[in-house]
Amino acid sequence: MAHVLGFPRIGAKRELKVALEAFWGNEIPQGRLLAIGRELRALHWQRQRDAGLDFVTVGDFAWYDSVLQTSAHLGCAPVRFGFDPRALTLPDYFTLARGDANHPAMEMTKWFDTNYHYLVPEWSSDTRFDGGVEWLFEEVKQAKGLGHPVKVALIGPLTLLHAGKIKSGLSSKLDLLPRMVPAYQRLLARLKELEVGWVQIDEPLLGLDLEERWLAAFPSTYEALAPSSPKILLATYFESVAERETMLKSLPVSGIHLDIVRAPQQLATFLNGYPESKVLSLGIVDGRNVWRTDLDAALASLNPARERLGERLWVSASCSLLHVPVDLGHEKALVPEIRQWLAFAVQKLDEIVALKRGLGGDGIAPALIASREASASRMRSERARSDAVRRQLDTLSERDIRRPSPFAIRIRKQRARLKLPLLPTTTIGSFPQTPEIRKARAAFRRGALVREAYADAMRAEIRRAVARQEKLGLDVLVHGEAERNDMVEYFGEQLRGFAFTENGWVQSYGSRCVKPPVIYGDVSRPGPITVEWARYAQSLTEKPMKGMLTGPITMLQWSFVRDDQPREKTAFQIALALREEVLDIERAGIAIIQIDEPALREGLPLRKRDWGRYLDWAVRAFKLVSSGVADETQIHTHMCYAEFNDILPAIAALDADVITIETSRSDMELLEGFGEFRYPNEIGPGVYDIHSPRVPDAGEMLKLLEKAERVIPLERLWVNPDCGLKTRGWTETEAALARMVEAARRMRARAATREHHAA
Ligand code: GLN
Numbered sequence: 001m002a003h004v005l006g007f008p009r010i011g012a013k014r015e016l017k018v019a020l021e022a023f024w025g026n027e028i029p030q031g032r033l034l035a036i037g038r039e040l041r042a043l044h045w046q047r048q049r050d051a052g053l054d055f056v057t058v059g060d061f062a063w064y065d066s067v068l069q070t071s072a073h074l075g076c077a078p079v080r081f082g083f084d085p086r087a088l089t090l091p092d093y094f095t096l097a098r099g100d101a102n103h104p105a106m107e108m109t110k111w112f113d114t115n116y117h118y119l120v121p122e123w124s125s126d127t128r129f130d131g132g133v134e135w136l137f138e139e140v141k142q143a144k145g146l147g148h149p150v151k152v153a154l155i156g157p158l159t160l161l162h163a164g165k166i167k168s169g170l171s172s173k174l175d176l177l178p179r180m181v182p183a184y185q186r187l188l189a190r191l192k193e194l195e196v197g198w199v200q201i202d203e204p205l206l207g208l209d210l211e212e213r214w215l216a217a218f219p220s221t222y223e224a225l226a227p228s229s230p231k232i233l234l235a236t237y238f239e240s241v242a243e244r245e246t247m248l249k250s251l252p253v254s255g256i257h258l259d260i261v262r263a264p265q266q267l268a269t270f271l272n273g274y275p276e277s278k279v280l281s282l283g284i285v286d287g288r289n290v291w292r293t294d295l296d297a298a299l300a301s302l303n304p305a306r307e308r309l310g311e312r313l314w315v316s317a318s319c320s321l322l323h324v325p326v327d328l329g330h331e332k333a334l335v336p337e338i339r340q341w342l343a344f345a346v347q348k349l350d351e352i353v354a355l356k357r358g359l360g361g362d363g364i365a366p367a368l369i370a371s372r373e374a375s376a377s378r379m380r381s382e383r384a385r386s387d388a389v390r391r392q393l394d395t396l397s398e399r400d401i402r403r404p405s406p407f408a409i410r411i412r413k414q415r416a417r418l419k420l421p422l423l424p425t426t427t428i429g430s431f432p433q434t435p436e437i438r439k440a441r442a443a444f445r446r447g448a449l450v451r452e453a454y455a456d457a458m459r460a461e462i463r464r465a466v467a468r469q470e471k472l473g474l475d476v477l478v479h480g481e482a483e484r485n486d487m488v489e490y491f492g493e494q495l496r497g498f499a500f501t502e503n504g505w506v507q508s509y510g511s512r513c514v515k516p517p518v519i520y521g522d523v524s525r526p527g528p529i530t531v532e533w534a535r536y537a538q539s540l541t542e543k544p545m546k547g548m549l550t551g552p553i554t555m556l557q558w559s560f561v562r563d564d565q566p567r568e569k570t571a572f573q574i575a576l577a578l579r580e581e582v583l584d585i586e587r588a589g590i591a592i593i594q595i596d597e598p599a600l601r602e603g604l605p606l607r608k609r610d611w612g613r614y615l616d617w618a619v620r621a622f623k624l625v626s627s628g629v630a631d632e633t634q635i636h637t638h639m640c641y642a643e644f645n646d647i648l649p650a651i652a653a654l655d656a657d658v659i660t661i662e663t664s665r666s667d668m669e670l671l672e673g674f675g676e677f678r679y680p681n682e683i684g685p686g687v688y689d690i691h692s693p694r695v696p697d698a699g700e701m702l703k704l705l706e707k708a709e710r711v712i713p714l715e716r717l718w719v720n721p722d723c724g725l726k727t728r729g730w731t732e733t734e735a736a737l738a739r740m741v742e743a744a745r746r747m748r749a750r751a752a753t754r755e756h757h758a759a
């Protein structure tokens with residue numbers, strides 16, 4: 001059998017996004033939104049059938065998020081909203097996702113190591129699994145009505161439970177399991193009544209480091225579900241589950257799915273003594289990346305399984321196709337040579353079917369030939385190869401990733417050069433991206449504005465930003481990043497080895513999509529990227545101006561990365577290109593250079609045993625960018641919105657002179673980690689949350705600074721917001737920054753009196 005674990009729901013042209021936003025804006029009635037959802041599902045199922053899959057997958061559709069959708073099916077919406085779970089309406093569901101005047105939205109977090117964000121279920125002793133919406137059953141009826149063979153996909157109970165957060169009254173999430181299981185039983189029984197033959201239950205949780213009690217919950221849970229359920233295919237992905245082999249093989253399910261793109265070695269483990277009664281579904285087409293599958297290699301990996309299992313072998317993608325763009329067919333501007341290397345969701349369906357046919361010995365000759373040609377072209381491509389970059393990387397030594405002097409010496413020289421006050425104030429880089437800026441960029445892209453006119457508009461923007469910062473009395477200025485559409489795309493567009501799609505959208509959360517660049521070849525820098533902007537900005541002021549770059553790990557993490565060499569190799573190539581940029585900025589007379597790495601934490605592997613290796617190369621890549629400068633040049637980095645306490649040693653190992661981090665949401669809790677760890681260099685804990693239009697008063701920020709002082713000595717503290725300000729308006733930005741500067745002044749004044757008294 002050939003099948004997928006899920007298909008992107010957003011639509012090749014983001015039709016669902018457009019419809020959702022129109023509905024939220026009261027531009028279309030609910031009936032119209034429902035109709036668009038129906039049409040998209042029908043289209044996506046038809047795609048699966050046309051390709052030749054044996055099932056269509058139902059249940060992968062969600063109005064906002066699949067975890068929230070599952071909660072809606074089970075009738076377990078967060079209690080604090082006060083909705084009747086038996087009668088949850090679509091507007092209620094959107095209120096859970098987006099909040100309203102009286103209820104903050106449910107929290108959002110990343111789904112495993114993807115860039116997809118789910119809404120975090122809220123568990124408490126009051127949580128009930130009661131009733132639930134009819135949507136899934138309606139979708140099943142829709143698919144059946146269209147004549148499709150149906151497999152339903154659901155997020156599994158243990159993964160769902162684990163994905164939530166305890167809000168109150170529970171000592172363990174597992175305490176809710178006895179209430180949750182009957183809800184799943186009801187749901188599965190209804191599916192059986194509807195004559196659904198197979199249900200795919202996703203338990204990616206099995207790929208994580210798990211406490212024994214979570215693992216122990218699997219057998220009893222599935223023993224409770226199996227009797228009332230359609231046949232169960234238990235789906236694992238993103239990691240090896242080889243360590244859980246014995247338990248998985250003995251579960252009362254009819255099949256298991258393995259991700260053999262991420263974890264190919266586990267196949268042999270499972271094949272050895274695989275139960276006669278079970279199907280094995282192998283995810284061999286990459287659901288996390290955009291490269292065309294090498295069908296010869298894939299067939300070679302699948303063949304031993306075919307010999308052992310015969311018809312019990314199913315072929316699929318590694319995970320849901322949610323994480324790749326929809327259809328390469330809509331890419332008209334990509335260079336043909338690069339285009340032939342790629343496969344988006346629609347193309348992956350064909351690959352899955354080609355593999356199934358290949359295993360059965362029927363004709364896949366044309367597909368095989370095309371795949372061979374594409375692989376050969378990729379291997380031989382001149383466009384993708386730079387011998388100069390490779391030679392340069394080979395000659396790097398440890399000296400290239402170490403600053404000439406230790407921090408204690410550097411900071412003395414930097415202080416002498418910069419002459420900053422105690423508690424220097426600064427911002428993270430971007431200023432409001434006003435409609436005028438966007439208009440100018442769009443006109444430039446369209447060709448309606450010539451390069452020089454566009455540059456003039458951006459320079460005018462920089463002048464305004466500098467004037468505003470001077471007036472506010474900030475100590476270290478930024479140019480404001482007006483010329484950047486996106487912090488990764490902007491650099492990618494000016495580096496070799498990156499390609500950009502027109503419609504390569506991937507859902508990030510709700511109606512929001514991202515269009516990750518494609519790193520297809522060796523990365524190098526044809527010329528300076530930011531230097532002229534930085535030089536111009538510095539020419540407008542006596543105050544130090546920060547040069548501003550996106551770091552190599554963030555560039556990697558927010559792109560589709562080539563899979564024909566280790567990720568770290570690509571990271572070093574990006575780092576080398578950025579190192580040249582850093583040196584050019586330094587030569588232009590800029591004294592402070594910030595290298596942003598907000599995605600350092602999210603690149604962490606799922607299993608702790610792999611953390612060390614990743615952090616080692618990630619740190620080396622950063623240091624390759626930052627270590628070529630003189631002692632007198634101050635290197636900053638910035639990170640935000642992640643749990644940093646468990647990677648503090650690596651953050652310290654970056655050896656940036658200053659780190660600015662987002663902390664205000666956790667009321668500086670994060671900073672305590674830095675204190676306990678005795679973070680050695682300077683640090684700017686964010687003193688206000690940039691995600692809210694609320695302007696905090698100086699007193700609030702002062703309190704946060706006092707808290708910070710308890711863990712980091714004043715001499716090593718900076719004062720700044722949590723993150724960049726590009727999503728805010730100027731009025732609130734100026735008001736908030738004025739108060740931030742005021743808070744820093746008051747703090748300095750206190751320190752001065754204290755010193756006076758001491759003397
Ligand atoms: N310098 C970037 C900005 O200010 C940093 C953005 C980020 O951390 N995501 O927008």
Ligand code: ZN
Pocket residue numbers: 428598638639640662722723724
């Ligand atoms: Zn940030």
